[in-house]
Amino acid sequence: xxxxxxxxxxxxxxxxxALSAMGLAPAALASTPDNSIQWDETFEVIVVxxxxxxxxxxxxxKENGAQNTIIIEKMPVLGGTSAISGLNFSVVNSxxxxxxxxxxxxxxxxxxxxxxxxxxxxxHLTVKMAETTTRVLPWAIERGCRFHDKLKSLGGHSVPRxxxxxxxxxxxxxxxxxxxxxxxxxxxxxxxxxFDKLHMNAQGEVIGIQxxxxxxxxxxxxxxxxxxxxxxVKHYRATKGVVMAVGGYSRDVEFRAMEFPNxxxxxxxxxxxxxxxxxxxxxxxxxxxxxxxxxxRFAFDIPTEDLxxxxxxxxxxxxxxxxxKNDRQTVAEAICNIMDRNGGRFxxxxxxxxxxxxxxxxxxxxxxxxxxMMVKYDSIDALAAAEGIxxxxxxxxxxxxxxxxxxxxxxxxxxxxxxxxxxSVKRAPFYAIKARPKFNYTQGGxxxxxxxxxxxxxxxxPIKGLYACGEATGGLFGRIRxxxxxxxxxxxxxxxxxxQAAKA
Amino acid sequence: xxKLILSLLALSLTAPTLQAGELHKVMGKREGxxxxxxxxxxxxxxxxxxxxxxGPASEAACIECHGSYDEVAASSADKTxxxxxxxxxxxxxxxxxxxxxxxxxxxLCNDCHQFAFPNFSK
Numbered sequence: 363x364x365x366x367x368x369x370x371x372x373x374x375x376x377x378x379x380a381l382s383a384m385g386l387a388p389a390a391l392a393s394t395p396d397n398s399i400q401w402d403e404t405f406e407v408i409v410v411x412x413x414x415x416x417x418x419x420x421x422x423x424k425e426n427g428a429q430n431t432i433i434i435e436k437m438p439v440l441g442g443t444s445a446i447s448g449l450n451f452s453v454v455n456s457x458x459x460x461x462x463x464x465x466x467x468x469x470x471x472x473x474x475x476x477x478x479x480x481x482x483x484x485x486h487l488t489v490k491m492a493e494t495t496t497r498v499l500p501w502a503i504e505r506g507c508r509f510h511d512k513l514k515s516l517g518g519h520s521v522p523r524x525x526x527x528x529x530x531x532x533x534x535x536x537x538x539x540x541x542x543x544x545x546x547x548x549x550x551x552x553x554x555x556x557f558d559k560l561h562m563n564a565q566g567e568v569i570g571i572q573x574x575x576x577x578x579x580x581x582x583x584x585x586x587x588x589x590x591x592x593x594x595v596k597h598y599r600a601t602k603g604v605v606m607a608v609g610g611y612s613r614d615v616e617f618r619a620m621e622f623p624n625x626x627x628x629x630x631x632x633x634x635x636x637x638x639x640x641x642x643x644x645x646x647x648x649x650x651x652x653x654x655x656x657x658x659r660f661a662f663d664i665p666t667e668d669l670x671x672x673x674x675x676x677x678x679x680x681x682x683x684x685x686x687k688n689d690r691q692t693v694a695e696a697i698c699n700i701m702d703r704n705g706g707r708f709x710x711x712x713x714x715x716x717x718x719x720x721x722x723x724x725x726x727x728x729x730x731x732x733x734x735m736m737v738k739y740d741s742i743d744a745l746a747a748a749e750g751i752x753x754x755x756x757x758x759x760x761x762x763x764x765x766x767x768x769x770x771x772x773x774x775x776x777x778x779x780x781x782x783x784x785x786s787v788k789r790a791p792f793y794a795i796k797a798r799p800k801f802n803y804t805q806g807g808x809x810x811x812x813x814x815x816x817x818x819x820x821x822x823x824p825i826k827g828l829y830a831c832g833e834a835t836g837g838l839f840g841r842i843r844x845x846x847x848x849x850x851x852x853x854x855x856x857x858x859x860x861x862q863a864a865k866a
Numbered sequence: 867x868x869k870l871i872l873s874l875l876a877l878s879l880t881a882p883t884l885q886a887g888e889l890h891k892v893m894g895k896r897e898g899x900x901x902x903x904x905x906x907x908x909x910x911x912x913x914x915x916x917x918x919x920x921g922p923a924s925e926a927a928c929i930e931c932h933g934s935y936d937e938v939a940a941s942s943a944d945k946t947x948x949x950x951x952x953x954x955x956x957x958x959x960x961x962x963x964x965x966x967x968x969x970x971x972x973x974l975c976n977d978c979h980q981f982a983f984p985n986f987s988k
Contacts, residue, residue: 438962439959440958441954445955446954530953531954532952553960576921592922632978635974635977733979
């Protein structure tokens with residue numbers, strides 16, 4: 363007998379007994395769904411998404427005995443946002459920390475994350491991630507990941523603990539892991555296979571997924587999840603578990619506009635094209651609990667710390683509108699507000715040579731100049747003309763700004779210019795870069811436990827057969843993610859999800 | 867098919883830096899690339915639309931005529947950056963991610979970067 367028919371039959375009998383005993387049947391039992399599904403294929407573990415979390419989950423599932431594991435990816439390109447990320451990897455008690463005599467702990471790392479996130483995190487998840495990084499780093503290196511022999515000391519981290527991959531995250535981490543999975547473990551990855559929904563049995567357990575093969579993602583659609591009808595429907599059975607490693611939803615302009623009304627469609631994003639909310643919606647439809655959906659994180663083309671060395675002006679008026687020495691969220695939100703008022707024009711960061719000389723991240727600076735995001739000008743007049751800034755307003759702004767710089771105190775917004783070495787915007791040449799707040803990460807997602815199991819909204823208990831990891835989950839970071847922590851999260855909970863699914 | 871491949875091969879021998887063609891009207895309102903004109907002249911949709919004429923084309927046809935991803939990446943190895951071998955993915959990006967036959971095309975790299983690819987036909 364088909365397993366689903368058997369389960370439905372058992373539920374029916376149980377419901378019948380309950381009815382006779384109590385004289386009333388719960389609605390859920392009274393309307394037992396018909397779950398007779400014609401499976402096209404059967405796997406032990408199905409991993410949805412080919413980014414870092416999904417790749418780790420698939421490797422660990424196979425390494426823990428689930429030989430019939432598959433990764434499906436809706437996009438033609440593998441790796442999701444992980445492939446184009448720096449993937450700076452913060453690790454507790456790494457070989458580099460030990461070599462340098464740096465004392466660290468999972469609790470200390472978790473405290474740094476909690477502090478950055480306004481203590482709005484599910485701390486047990488944070489600690490679990492932090493402690494898992496210790497064993498994941500040697501595991502990753504053994505499987506081909508390559509890191510520089512130095513630790514980065516980054517803002518918000520109480521000690522140096524961040525490794526960074528050789529040649530970036532795609533080349534230093536993700537491609538070696540993928541090669542390990544496909545070549546050493548003979549793992550399969552299917553592209554252009556879109557996850558549409560979860561299949562659940564009468565007990566609310568996940569038993570498989572519905573997908574579309576030969577699916578062609580269309581970046582021009584307003585909502586690809588809903589409007590794209592390409593592909594052939596298939597049903598994949600999962601005997602052990604489904605791991606949702608589907609990433610965030612930063613690029614879903616429609617969804618994010620509902621969550622963040624002031625984030626207009628012209629606000630760019632750093633994620634890959636396929637970072638939509640469709641999979642999240644399917645998880646919600648299956649009864650998953652969500653957390654922190656309405657939290658966003660922004661990044662700029664240059665580091666936030668280097669905004670302070672210049673003047674940030676609205677091109678429409680030439681005026682400044684806040685202290686440039688502010689956290690990224692405050693600056694980004696102010697920019698979104700200004701753009702709402704100026705017809706969607708990006709403000710510009712304006713520097714002179716003194717400001718540029720003080721940049722702390724020279725690598726990002728040179729990249730910005732090289733790629734033409736930042737442009738050099740001989741005069742303020744030339745800069746204003748080329749960038750479309752109102753020149754009279756700009757001149758008045760810089761005149762006041764330079765006077766304030768000399769005195770050491772920003773008379774408009776209180777920026778401590780004495781601490782900034784009285785750097786002004788006076789000495790040619792001048793530089794301009796559009797201040798584009800890029801929607802960079804979504805703290806929110808589905809709630810999981812320490813075993814990467816997805817928690818059900820109605821019961822607050824794990825949904826059997828359903829796991830999630832990486833940016834698809836929420837709660838670990840609190841209000842805003844500490845820098846260099848999405849990689850350890852993807853690594854840690856990707857590994858955990860794969861291990862737990864294989865054990866099921 | 868063999869005739870098409872041979873004629874394209876001859877074409878590519880005379881033009882070693884063959885680049886994607888510009889969009890122009892080919893059949894009614896439909897636009898296509900100039901370097902694929904010979905296929906439109908023969909009304910041969912199946913060369914690219916191997917599954918069904920109204921379904922999307924896959925990369926199998928591109929590879930058949932232009933070579934494998936590795937071969938295409940090698941042919942542009944002198945470019946900086948090499949558009950066919952990015953560090954993020956290696957030589958593993960399907961052709962239609964950037965190259966579009968019937969609509970304006972858009973370079974994937976420039977979702978984030980601002981590279982100038984003068985030979986890329988939009």
